[in-house]
Amino acid sequence: MATALIDLDDLDLFVSGDPYAAWAWLREHAPVYWNATADGGYWALTTYADVSAVYRDPVAFSSKDGTVLGGSFRSATDTATGQMLICSDPPEHRLLRHHVHKAFDKRMMHAAAEHVRAYLTDALDRLTADGGGDFATEVAPTLPAGLLAAMFGIGRADALHLLHLTRTMIGFRDEEYVRDSGEALTLVGAQVEIFDFLTELLDRRRAEPGEDLVSILLAAETNGRGLTESQILYNALNVAVGGNETTPFTASAIVETLIGHPEEERRLHDDPSLVGTAVDEFFRWTSTNAYVRRTATKDVTLRGIRIPAGQTLTLWNASANRDESAFPHADRLDLGRAPNHHLAFGVANHRCVGMSAAWMEITLLVEELVRRRLRFTPSGKIERLASNFMLGIKHLPVEVAA
Ligand code: HEM
Incomplete structure (x- = not known):
C-alpha cells in the first residue's frame, strides 16, 4: 500500500474497506502522515507513543477547534470554543470539568444502572423470543437511552428522540441520516433541534430543580459565579452526544467481535470471571471513537517532521x-x-468524563450476554456508518440462540 493511496478522509475506507490495514501501514512507514484533503489537510498520528504524547500536552496541542474534523464545533470562531468541555483548554477546561464530573457520581451511576438494566432486559427478552433481529437498532440503543433517561431525568421516549438527533448530528455525512437539505444543513438542523430540546428542559429545571445533570449545572458555582446559560446547554449537549453515540456502537461491535472469535466467546461463557478484563479488551478492540482532533498552538517537531502552528492533527x-x-x-x-x-x-485532561458510565453500560451488557449464554450468528448484511470519527455499525441483523 503506498502512502498516496491512503486517505483517512475517504469514508468508503470505513464503510467497506479495511482501515486497520491502512493504520498498520502508516504506523510502520509514515507515523506522522500528512493526509491531504480538498480544502487543505491534517496530520495523522497513528502510533501509541505519539498519540499519548500529544494527548498529554494540552498547551502545545489545543482542543479549541473541537474534536471532530470538519464536523461539529469546527471553527476557531465557533461559539462552543472555551464553553464546552471538549472544545476548551486549561484553565477553562478544568472548571467546566469539575462541574460536569459531579453528574457522574455514585448515586447517578446507580440510578442509571437501574434504567439501563430494565431497558436492556426488555430488549434482550424480545430479541430472544423473536429468535433474532437487528441488534444495532433493537438492543444497542437501550444502553444510552437508559443512561440519558437517568442523567437528564426524562422518559424513555424523550431519551430515544434525543438519541435520534445526536445520531443525525454525528452521522450527518451518512445517507441514512442526511436530510434533503444536504450535509451542512443536516448537521446544523440537528444541533438546533437538540438545543431546542435542552433549552426547554433548562426552563423546566429552573422552575423545578431536580437531581439531574441540567439541575446540577444550574446549581454550579465557583467564587460566587455560576455557569452561563450557553455553558450549561453546550455541556449538556456534550454529555448527550458523548453518551449516545459511543456505547451503542461499542455494543454492536462487541457482538460482531464475538461472532468473529468463537473461541474467545466460548472462553468468556465458560469463565464469567473474565468479564472485567473482557470489557477493557472490547474497548481496546472496538475503539469506537476512532480519532480526536487537536490544533498545534506553536511550531512543533515530531519524529523530525515540522508541524507549523495552526495546523490540525488527528490522534x-x-x-x-x-x-x-x-x-x-x-x-x-x-x-x-x-x-x-x-x-x-x-x-x-480530556480523558472521557463518561468513562464510568460507559463501563457500567458495557459491563451490564456483557454480564447479561454471559448470564443468558447468548450466541449470535449473522442473518444479513452488516451496515456501517459513513464516518471516520465513529466506527459505527448501523445495522447488525443476527439470529440468536441461548
Ligand atoms: C465506549 C464509550 C466511549 C468512548 C470510546 C469515548 C471516547 C472518548 C474520548 C476518546 C474522549 C476524549 C476526547 C478528547 O480528548 O478530545 C472522550 C471525552 C468525552 N466523553 Fe466519552 N467516550 C465514551 C463514552 C462516553 C459517555 C457514556 C459519555 C457521557 C455520558 C461521554 C462523554 C464524554 C465527554 C463529555 C467528553 C469530554 C471530556 C473532556 O473534554 O474533558 N463519553 N470520550
Missing part, C-alpha cells in the same frame, strides 16, 4: 490501540488481557 486511538509496541500480539483479541492501557477513552 488515531483505534490505530494506537493496535500498536504492537504497546500491546503484545496487538492484533489478537484476548479477553483475559492484563494490563491493558488502551486509549479508547483518550488520556490526560
Whole structure:
C-alpha cells in the first residue's frame, strides 16, 4: 500500500474497506502522515507513543477547534470554543470539568444502572423470543437511552428522540441520516433541534430543580459565579452526544467481535470471571471513537517532521490501540488481557468524563450476554456508518440462540 493511496478522509475506507490495514501501514512507514484533503489537510498520528504524547500536552496541542474534523464545533470562531468541555483548554477546561464530573457520581451511576438494566432486559427478552433481529437498532440503543433517561431525568421516549438527533448530528455525512437539505444543513438542523430540546428542559429545571445533570449545572458555582446559560446547554449537549453515540456502537461491535472469535466467546461463557478484563479488551478492540482532533498552538517537531502552528492533527486511538509496541500480539483479541492501557477513552485532561458510565453500560451488557449464554450468528448484511470519527455499525441483523 503506498502512502498516496491512503486517505483517512475517504469514508468508503470505513464503510467497506479495511482501515486497520491502512493504520498498520502508516504506523510502520509514515507515523506522522500528512493526509491531504480538498480544502487543505491534517496530520495523522497513528502510533501509541505519539498519540499519548500529544494527548498529554494540552498547551502545545489545543482542543479549541473541537474534536471532530470538519464536523461539529469546527471553527476557531465557533461559539462552543472555551464553553464546552471538549472544545476548551486549561484553565477553562478544568472548571467546566469539575462541574460536569459531579453528574457522574455514585448515586447517578446507580440510578442509571437501574434504567439501563430494565431497558436492556426488555430488549434482550424480545430479541430472544423473536429468535433474532437487528441488534444495532433493537438492543444497542437501550444502553444510552437508559443512561440519558437517568442523567437528564426524562422518559424513555424523550431519551430515544434525543438519541435520534445526536445520531443525525454525528452521522450527518451518512445517507441514512442526511436530510434533503444536504450535509451542512443536516448537521446544523440537528444541533438546533437538540438545543431546542435542552433549552426547554433548562426552563423546566429552573422552575423545578431536580437531581439531574441540567439541575446540577444550574446549581454550579465557583467564587460566587455560576455557569452561563450557553455553558450549561453546550455541556449538556456534550454529555448527550458523548453518551449516545459511543456505547451503542461499542455494543454492536462487541457482538460482531464475538461472532468473529468463537473461541474467545466460548472462553468468556465458560469463565464469567473474565468479564472485567473482557470489557477493557472490547474497548481496546472496538475503539469506537476512532480519532480526536487537536490544533498545534506553536511550531512543533515530531519524529523530525515540522508541524507549523495552526495546523490540525488527528490522534488515531483505534490505530494506537493496535500498536504492537504497546500491546503484545496487538492484533489478537484476548479477553483475559492484563494490563491493558488502551486509549479508547483518550488520556490526560480530556480523558472521557463518561468513562464510568460507559463501563457500567458495557459491563451490564456483557454480564447479561454471559448470564443468558447468548450466541449470535449473522442473518444479513452488516451496515456501517459513513464516518471516520465513529466506527459505527448501523445495522447488525443476527439470529440468536441461548
Ligand atoms: C465506549 C464509550 C466511549 C468512548 C470510546 C469515548 C471516547 C472518548 C474520548 C476518546 C474522549 C476524549 C476526547 C478528547 O480528548 O478530545 C472522550 C471525552 C468525552 N466523553 Fe466519552 N467516550 C465514551 C463514552 C462516553 C459517555 C457514556 C459519555 C457521557 C455520558 C461521554 C462523554 C464524554 C465527554 C463529555 C467528553 C469530554 C471530556 C473532556 O473534554 O474533558 N463519553 N470520550
